[in-house]
Amino acid sequence: MSSSGLAVNIEMKTTIKDGKRKEVHTMEATGELFQRGQLTVLRFSEPKEEGEEQATTQIVRLSRDGMTVQRKGAITMNQRFLPGVETEGMYNSAFGPMSMLTNTKKVNYDWDQDTRKGYIALQYHLVLQGSDTGNYDMYVKFKEV
Template sequence: MEGTRGIPVAIHMETTIRDGVHKESNELSATGLLFKRGVTTFVRFEEPVEDDGRATMQTLKIQENEMSVSRKGALTMNQRFIPGTVTEGMFHSPYGQMAMRTDTKDMDFQWNELLKVGTLRLRYSLHLQGSIAGDYDMHVTIREVSG
């Protein structure tokens, strides 16, 4: 899994958002590249194109007890997830920017080198502009594909 070119992977992300009694689920499937540098794993992929036709490149940086998400394009943001810690960031969209506060409950990443598949589980509460946006439960499956 070492290398500068990256390994082609298929990514499937399922996110459930609970806001009081409301529940919403989103799914995203994409292909991208996985890089491993020491104990850090990077997953880079282009999100499916939104209504405005502009793409967003997303990079996940996964370390032992921390993850960061960087999105650049139609949406721009940098968000850090550290279990048991509240972090702050900014979210930029065509509609303006919003302050984000993330309270990460837990995070778990596993990579099975034999099967060439990984799973990521992330649970957090998100506040935008000081108001609760919801409790997020995200499951990501990353599977190596033949290049």
Template sequence: MDKKQMPVEVKLVTEIRDQEDKAITVIEETGDFTQNGNIAVVRFTEHQEEQADVNALITISHDKVSIKRTGAVNMLQKFKENQRTENVYRHEFGTINMETHTDQINYQQPIDENPGELFISYTTKLNGEGNRKHRLTLTFKEVSP
């Protein structure tokens, strides 16, 4: 398969449920998408008002997804369906150990005018305490020239 690269508009929606509380975060940025064989990469920078920028690199392959964030926070979170992974989340207030159990990963690559979409449903346990349910939806479409 040929290598494909294009500028994209990115929308990342994360939903976190912690017992009765629910928090939704929406990030909209421009970035770029690269498809090289069976590996897709979405790259963008989160511009935040009250802290330094965060660079995001999302790598999608046929059986796993990894999200690397650098800048104001540093982490490398890996997702494999029906598996538990561990990572360390570093930010200005300290370090958090995170366990992730991935329930579901759905990915639709961008085709013609249809946007790409990544959906991940997972549970995290922070510093060994309590489970938090997460839903992450990433949509991206080519920037019109």
């Protein structure tokens, strides 16, 4: 892998369950994968939503301990996902800043050097601005372009 990163295609599926309500969101993007020692970094631009003037860049840092997600652009967010730990973060959008409380249940990831494919599996419970928003199950697949 070069210092500029490995070009990857990314597919993300997020399922949100809140009581009987269930939502599924999908996204596809291209980005870069970096590996430095025990740290894996995935960087990509999210597709623009309707009405957004600015794209959002997402940086996902994965380590043995957990995962950190930073989003900058139309949406700004910085959140840590540590299994078994409740963490605090902020979510900023056109609607203003909102506090986040995240209780991470699971973070798994892998990169197979031979097949040039990897995945991230994340499960967490989210409380946004004091309101319980449900359980999130996110699965991200990425493979070399």
